[in-house]
Amino acid sequence: MKKSLFGVLLVLLSFTLLFGCTSGTDESEDTWSDLEERGTIIVGFDDTFVPMGFKDGSGEIIGFDVDLAKEAISRLGLEAQFQPIDWNLKETELNSKNIDLIWNGYTITDERKEKVNFTKPYLDNRQVIVVLSGSDIDAKADLEGSIVAAQNASSALAAIQAEGAGETFDGGEPILFDTYNDAFMDLEAGRVHAVVADEILARYYIAERGEEKYKVLEEDFGDEEYGVGVRKSDATLLEKLNDALDEMKSDGSAEAISEKWFGENIIK
Incomplete structure (x- = not known):
């Protein structure tokens, strides 16, 4: 009886391993x-x-x-x-x-x-800091105590975290938005003081909305590649x-x- 039960278990285990391996192969195949x-x-x-x-x-x-x-x-x-x-x-x-x-x-x-x-x-890119043209923020050090925005799961967020800069922001971390459009709308409304974003996106956005409204700081959060x-x-x-x-x-x-x-x- 014990031998019979042991045999059944071996068969079940074999099927489990077989289908488990097959599933793994499907996930890793060249498509x-x-x-x-x-x-x-x-x-x-x-x-x-x-x-x-x-x-x-x-x-x-x-x-x-x-x-x-x-x-x-x-x-x-x-x-x-x-x-x-x-x-x-x-x-x-x-x-x-x-x-x-x-x-x-x-x-x-x-x-x-x-x-x-x-x-x-x-493409080359860098993470730039954008503020309104009349802002007192002129350097990265001025972000201390400020409300700073970035897109959730973005390389801007990763760059901020890599430098540990978020800890100095108002609230101890950047405010995260699902889209940069929302972040820039809050910047224009004065609900955030700065936006950290891809330079390519930021420059295009600024050109579309009016260059006189914004300034891009000389300091940034690093160079990148796409x-x-x-x-x-x-x-x-x-x-x-x-x-x-x-x-x-x-x-x-x-x-x-x-x-x-x-x-x-x-x-x-």
Whole structure:
């Protein structure tokens, strides 16, 4: 009886291990053949992150990264499909296969490298401090005791935390917003004293809203690079995407997209 029971348990254990291993393999497989069969690559992005990827007045998805992604993905023989996501859950969305890429002013950091692979960097960026033009804040030291805003789960927040600066802010930490649009609205309303944001976003926002309203401090929270986030298992997609971006830099198409959105070539 004991031998019979032991045999049953062994069979059950074998099935558990078999299906457990199969599940793990599915999660770690290269999906290139599936993407080819589907014909599309789903790009996850924050649809309020101007000028990289956002919705215009008619609801159309536009932006620098949108144009760059469309061109690069078309060179893979596929079509780009853009999916707005909760930026707090971007890596979860990618690794759950709800999206295939994170492409939207996505800063390369060591912490993020633990969760995703990155393409070669294609843009430089820095985390700047924006205040209203009449503000008494002229340097990073002046942020002490001030209400400082940043986007939740952003590289701006990570940069602030890396320096330990948040502890000196009013409340002992930055005020977090789901979107930078909300953060800048609170800055204009006087509910926050400063916003820490990607320079590319901040400069575009300021140009749109009126440069006379704001000032960008000379000091910042560090330099960064943008890359495209790819699942660690998708080595084929990563290689093909890097090749496409290299081609676009060589033939001038990446420069043309940069000129369209920034009036100059800022491609790395």
